[in-house]
Amino acid sequence: MAENIPIEEYLQQISHATDIIQSKINANPAISKPRVMIICGSGLGGIADILNPKKKIEISYSQIPGFKTSTVQGHAGKLVFGLIGENEVPVMCMVGRLHFYEGYTFQQTTFPIRVAKELNISTVIVTNAAGGINESYKPGELMVIEDHINFPGLAGWHPLRGPNLESFGPRFQPLSDAYDHELRKLFVKTANNLGIKRPIHEGTYFFAAGPTFESRAEVRAIRVLGGDAVGMSTVPEVIVARHSGLKVFALSLITNAGVGEKPPSALHENPKALDEGMASHAEVLETADEASKDVQKIIESMVNEL
Numbered sequence: 232m233a234e235n236i237p238i239e240e241y242l243q244q245i246s247h248a249t250d251i252i253q254s255k256i257n258a259n260p261a262i263s264k265p266r267v268m269i270i271c272g273s274g275l276g277g278i279a280d281i282l283n284p285k286k287k288i289e290i291s292y293s294q295i296p297g298f299k300t301s302t303v304q305g306h307a308g309k310l311v312f313g314l315i316g317e318n319e320v321p322v323m324c325m326v327g328r329l330h331f332y333e334g335y336t337f338q339q340t341t342f343p344i345r346v347a348k349e350l351n352i353s354t355v356i357v358t359n360a361a362g363g364i365n366e367s368y369k370p371g372e373l374m375v376i377e378d379h380i381n382f383p384g385l386a387g388w389h390p391l392r393g394p395n396l397e398s399f400g401p402r403f404q405p406l407s408d409a410y411d412h413e414l415r416k417l418f419v420k421t422a423n424n425l426g427i428k429r430p431i432h433e434g435t436y437f438f439a440a441g442p443t444f445e446s447r448a449e450v451r452a453i454r455v456l457g458g459d460a461v462g463m464s465t466v467p468e469v470i471v472a473r474h475s476g477l478k479v480f481a482l483s484l485i486t487n488a489g490v491g492e493k494p495p496s497a498l499h500e501n502p503k504a505l506d507e508g509m510a511s512h513a514e515v516l517e518t519a520d521e522a523s524k525d526v527q528k529i530i531e532s533m534v535n536e537l
C-alpha cells in the first residue's frame with residue numbers, strides 16, 4: 232500500500248499542478264477562472280458534453296504533475312474547462328476519478344480537490360454511481376446526498392489522517408454541515424422546473440472502500456447502520472473539499488439494487504438462484520448511460536444559477 236508523501240512536498244505538488252493548469256487555461260480568458268468543479272461518476276462522463284464546445288480546453292491527467300491516471304473502465308482521465316449555460320458559468324469537469332481501491336492513497340485521490348481550491352473554485356458538484364440499499368430505491372433513480380457514513384474513516388483510513396494542511400483548513404473539521412442545504416434545494420427545484428420524471432430521493436451515502444460489490448450480509452449491515460446507498464468514492468473528496476472551505480453538492484445515481492436477502496439454503500428447497508440480482512460493472516454503466524441525460528440536464532440548469 233502506497234504511503235502519504237511529506238506535506239511540504241505535497242503542498243509543492245499542489246502549487247506546481249495549479250500553475251501548469253492555470254498557464255494552459257489562460258490561453259482562453261473566458262474560461263480561465265473556473266468557479267465550479269464537477270466530478271463525473273462512473274458512466275457520467277457525458278456531463279462534460281454540456282460545456283459550450285466552442286470554448287473548451289481539455290487537459291489529460293498525464294500532462295499534470297501530481298495527477299494520477301484512472302485505471303477504471305468508464306473513467307477517462309482528463310480535466311475539461313469550459314462554460315455552462317446562458318450565464319456562461321466557468322467550470323472545471325473532472326472526467327474520470329481516482330479511487331482508493333485502485334491502490335492510490337487518499338492524498339493522491341483527493342489531490343484534484345486541493346488543486347481546485349488553489350484555482351479559486353468555490354463549489355464542488357460530485358456525482359457517482361451507487362448501489363441501492365434503501366429498499367424503496369430502484370435502479371435509474373437519483374439520490375441527493377444529505378449525509379454520509381465514512382466507514383473506512385471510522386476505522387482510521389481517513390483522508391485527513393496525518394499532519395494537518397493548516398493553509399487549507401482546521402485539524403478537526405466538522406462535517407455536520409457537509410452537504411450544502413441551498414444547493415440541495417436548488418437541485419430539487421431545478422429538476423421540478425425541468426419536469427424530470429425520474430424519482431429523486433434524499434439520503435445517506437455509505438462509503439465502502441471496494442473493489443468488491445457488497446455481500447448479502449454487508450448489504451443488510453449497511454442498512455442497519457443507516458446507509459441508503461453504497462459506493463466506492465465521493466466521501467474522501469467531499470471531506471477534503473469541506474476541509475478546503477468549498478461548498479459541496481453530491482448526487483448518487485442508483486445503478487443497481489443491493490442484494491440483501493439470505494442466499495438459498497442448503498437445508499431446504501428454495502426457488503431463487505444464487506446469482507439472482509447480482510451486481511456487475513456492466514449493469515452499473517448501462518443504467519448510468521440511460522439516466523445520464525437527465526442528470527446532465529439538471530446539472531446544466533443548476534450550474535447556470537450559480
Ligand code: HPA
Nearest residue numbers: 360361362461462463515
Ligand atoms: N456497491 C458499491 N459501489 C457501487 C455499487 C454497489 O452496489 N453500484 C455502483 N457502485
